[in-house]
Amino acid sequence: xxxxxxxVLERLPQHFRDFFMRRxxxxxxxxxxxxxxxxxxxxxxTRPEQWKVLEGDRVMFVKGPNKGKIGKVLGLQPFxxxxxxxxxxxxxxxxxxxxxxxxxxxYLIDYPKTVSPDDVRVVATLVREDGTEYDIAAExxxxxxxxxxxxxxxxxxxxxxxxxxHIIIPWPRPDPAEDCVFSTPPEVAEExxxxxxxxxxxxxxxxxxxxSLRDPIMKRPYKWDKQVLKKGDxxxxxxxxxxxxxxxxxMFEERRQIRxxxxxxMSAEVMEFIGSRVAEHLNNVTDPNFKQYxxxxxxxxxxxxxxxxEKEKQLLDLQIKEAEKRNKRVTRASAQ
Amino acid sequence: MILALRDVVRGVRAxxxxxxxxxRNYRHVVDRQLKKKVEYKVxxxxxxxxxxxAEAPKYPPYPYGExxxxxxxxxxxxxxxxxxxxxxxxxxxxRARRTWLPNVVNKxxxxxxxxxxxxxxxxxxxxxxxxxxxxxxxxxxxxxxxxIKELGPFGxxxxxxxxxxxxxxxxxxVKNYEVLSDIEGNEIKVFFKGTYNGEPVSLVVGRRKLLQKxxxxxxxxxxxxxxxxxxxxRRKSAPFDELLKELEHYKVDLSDVIVK
Numbered sequence: 001x002x003x004x005x006x007x008v009l010e011r012l013p014q015h016f017r018d019f020f021m022r023r024x025x026x027x028x029x030x031x032x033x034x035x036x037x038x039x040x041x042x043x044x045x046t047r048p049e050q051w052k053v054l055e056g057d058r059v060m061f062v063k064g065p066n067k068g069k070i071g072k073v074l075g076l077q078p079f080x081x082x083x084x085x086x087x088x089x090x091x092x093x094x095x096x097x098x099x100x101x102x103x104x105x106x107y108l109i110d111y112p113k114t115v116s117p118d119d120v121r122v123v124a125t126l127v128r129e130d131g132t133e134y135d136i137a138a139e140x141x142x143x144x145x146x147x148x149x150x151x152x153x154x155x156x157x158x159x160x161x162x163x164x165x166h167i168i169i170p171w172p173r174p175d176p177a178e179d180c181v182f183s184t185p186p187e188v189a190e191e192x193x194x195x196x197x198x199x200x201x202x203x204x205x206x207x208x209x210x211x212s213l214r215d216p217i218m219k220r221p222y223k224w225d226k227q228v229l230k231k232g233d234x235x236x237x238x239x240x241x242x243x244x245x246x247x248x249x250x251m252f253e254e255r256r257q258i259r260x261x262x263x264x265x266m267s268a269e270v271m272e273f274i275g276s277r278v279a280e281h282l283n284n285v286t287d288p289n290f291k292q293y294x295x296x297x298x299x300x301x302x303x304x305x306x307x308x309x310e311k312e313k314q315l316l317d318l319q320i321k322e323a324e325k326r327n328k329r330v331t332r333a334s335a336q
Numbered sequence: 337m338i339l340a341l342r343d344v345v346r347g348v349r350a351x352x353x354x355x356x357x358x359x360r361n362y363r364h365v366v367d368r369q370l371k372k373k374v375e376y377k378v379x380x381x382x383x384x385x386x387x388x389x390a391e392a393p394k395y396p397p398y399p400y401g402e403x404x405x406x407x408x409x410x411x412x413x414x415x416x417x418x419x420x421x422x423x424x425x426x427x428x429x430x431r432a433r434r435t436w437l438p439n440v441v442n443k444x445x446x447x448x449x450x451x452x453x454x455x456x457x458x459x460x461x462x463x464x465x466x467x468x469x470x471x472x473x474x475x476x477x478x479x480x481x482x483x484i485k486e487l488g489p490f491g492x493x494x495x496x497x498x499x500x501x502x503x504x505x506x507x508x509x510v511k512n513y514e515v516l517s518d519i520e521g522n523e524i525k526v527f528f529k530g531t532y533n534g535e536p537v538s539l540v541v542g543r544r545k546l547l548q549k550x551x552x553x554x555x556x557x558x559x560x561x562x563x564x565x566x567x568x569x570r571r572k573s574a575p576f577d578e579l580l581k582e583l584e585h586y587k588v589d590l591s592d593v594i595v596k
Contacts, residue, residue, distance in 0.1 A: 227382040234378055239393040242492075243499040245477045 010040065031095045037080060044078050048171070049143050049157050051076060052117050053083060056172030059120035060137040065089060070123055070135075073172075074112075082114035089113045124161075124169040138162070138169060151176070362416045362485040370401045398492040400485060409488055412457030414438055415465065416486045445472045449501040454494070462486070473498050512542065518595055526595070528576040533584060537594040539576065545593065546579055547571060553586040 009017060021038045045051050053059055057073045071087040090110035097107075121137040128134065143157035144165060151174055161167040179185075197203070214222055221227065229237075244252070282294060295301055376386075402410050406419045417438035423431040439460040444453040448471060458466075462475075469475040476487070476495040487495060513525040516538070528539040539546065547568060555562045571579065583590060 229376050229378060229380045229382050231378050233382070233388050234376055236389050236392045237376055239396050240496075242396045242496055243503050245479055245499060246502070247477075247479050 029094070029096065031093055031099060034079065039079060039081050043081075045076075045081050046078075048159075051083075052141055052159075053120065053122055054172055055174065058123040058135075059083075059085065060123050061085075061087075061115070061120055063119040064115070070137075077114050080114060082116050083120070084112055085115055085120070088115060122159075122169055124167070126167070136161070136167070138167075141169065360416060360482070362482070364403065364405065364418050365400050365416055365485045365488075368401045368403065395493045395496050398487075398489040402489050408440070408457070411490050412440065412459075412488075413462045413486075413491050413494075414440070414459050414488060415462040416488075417459050417461065447472050447498060449473050449498045449505065451501075473502075477502075524595060530577045530580050532580050532590060532594060535596060537590075537596055539580075539593060540595055541593045543572075543576070543579070546576075546583075549588055549590070549593070550579065550583055550586070553588055554582075557586070 009020060012020070017040075018038075021034075025033045048054055053073050055073055055075050058070060059073055060070050061067050066087055066089070069087055071085040074084040074086055076083055090112050092108050093111040094107050095104070095109055121139065122141055123135050123137050125133050125135055138161040140162040141159050142162045142165070144160055145158040146155045147158060148154070149156040149171065152171070156171055159169045159171065161169065285291060285294070403418070408414070409418060415438075419438075420436040422434060422436065424434045425431055440457055441460060441463065442455070442457055443463065444455045445466065446452075447454050454472065466472055466475045469478065472494075475483075476491060476498050484492075513527045515523055516526050518524050524538075524540050526538040526540060527542050530537060530539070550571075551564055551567055554567060
């Protein structure tokens with residue numbers, strides 16, 4: 001397979017991917033061929049909920065020549081999403097000498113076939129009231145609740161029999177991990193080495209500043225850093241404007257001249273002339289209604305109106321004071 | 337929308353109450369959908385999708401955009417003419433699809449402003465219009481709205497070239513100096529009359545040479561490496577008397593460029 005295809009294998013359609021993987025498999029010697037179907041990385045099982053069985057579980061086969069037999073899970077094969085079992089079928093496999101095991105002395109070995117976890121049922125042992133034990137094979141399992149498993153050192157889902165959720169099938173105990181010289185004891189790992197004195201004061205010195213955790217001499221700016229447009233960028237983004245034609249320029253000039261030639265302020269003579277004509281007209285009016293109207297729109301009218309209102313208010317105040325005095329006198333007389 | 341009513345709907349009062357059915361409506365030109373123009377300012381956040389070109393655009397964008405159909409029209413003066421589709425109808429009324437293409441000719445036309453022959457692909461109709469207008473430049477620089485629609489992207493760029501050339505020619509005609517005679521009777525070009533060290537002087541050099549005299553002293557008195565571009569940028573439109581004052585401040589010897 002050429003580099004051109006392998007580079008983009010994950011992006012190819014499923015049938016192409018299968019085709020290329022088959023081709024790649026065929027070109028290998030049998031010992032290196034992947035058994036079963038190749039599973040892309042994102043579809044591989046990672047969590048116990050997906051596997052449903054783990055290493056050490058007892059399982060009953062429901063398919064194949066071992067159907068009905070009970071075996072034990074020896075391990076998981078993640079790249080095919082399948083499991084190794086102790087009573088699995090085997091097939092002869094030629095192994096090159098470089099890959100021989102310690103006690104191996106011939107090329108041909110019996111290599112166990114893997115089984116899909118869907119083809120087995122988990123077997124659990126229950127105890128009756130009289131103390132006798134019996135096995136059940138769970139048709140299916142579900143997961144409800146979580147607990148921290150000391151042996152696995154992580155949160156594990158609680159495995160229950162489907163439709164019989166009170167029956168909990170415990171996870172098998174994993175082989176205890178042996179410490180080597182590089183291991184850190186749990187007491188050391190969990191030891192608290194730093195305690196904050198205050199949530200208000202930081203322990204770092206006040207003049208300690210750090211602009212960025214990134215390499216300061218990085219050649220390119222980091223691509224997710226927000227960038228602002230500079231003057232040069234704006235220049236490169238801006239197209240020139242189209243110049244005005246001679247006709248347009250002449251038009252602007254003409255308009256400017258017109259604007260300048262127009263009179264915006266009234267001269268004193270003109271104002272005097274217009275004022276005299278208006279006064280003459282108004283003085284000749286004899287209609288009383290029109291006079292009233294002219295009085296009303298004139299500037300004097302508002303002043304007169306305000307003065308009249310003020311007068312009315314003063315009168316009202318006076319009346320109120322007099323009434324109060326009168327009331328006081330009446331109450332005093334009635335009290336005596 | 338009925339095309340004849342387009343201007344009525346837009347609120348433009350028609351010159352005549354009866355709509356002109358003979359006028360060209362430039363449907364393919366004015367109905368183009370244009371990308372919305374975003375105005376960016378200095379200091380704006382740069383959108384991640386925005387690509388900054390290596391060079392600024394050389395021409396202003398054509399206001400009606402490029403044609404998506406009949407793209408030949410983007411590369412010549414087609415006068416708003418496009419390919420037309422229709423039927424050839426036989427005597428028996430059988431219809432067979434056919435097209436009509438504009439009568440496109442290759443020509444080289446003289447441009448007075450550009451002072452060269454301009455090779456063009458143009459339609460016979462436009463060629464006739466150019467003849468009527470009295471030359472390519474007149475055709476290109478006319479301001480009527482219909483003419484702008486006719487020009488197309490190619491004509492628009494040509495119009496820009498012509499207008500720029502005209503502007504340049506006009507600027508070249510305007511002299512920024514006056515020719516006078518000195519004491520000995522020789523003709524001298526006087527660019528500016530002002531005072532230097534309290535004496536009335538006439539400058540016989542322009543801004544460029546004056547700034548070349550000023551640059552070394554300013555550079556000497558400026559911390560860091562002052563480049564000429566930065567120096568020039570600040571002073572390129574400064575009035576002459578300000579420049580003279582600055583020269584006076586640095587006590588520059590101007591005896592070779594001034595006449596008293």
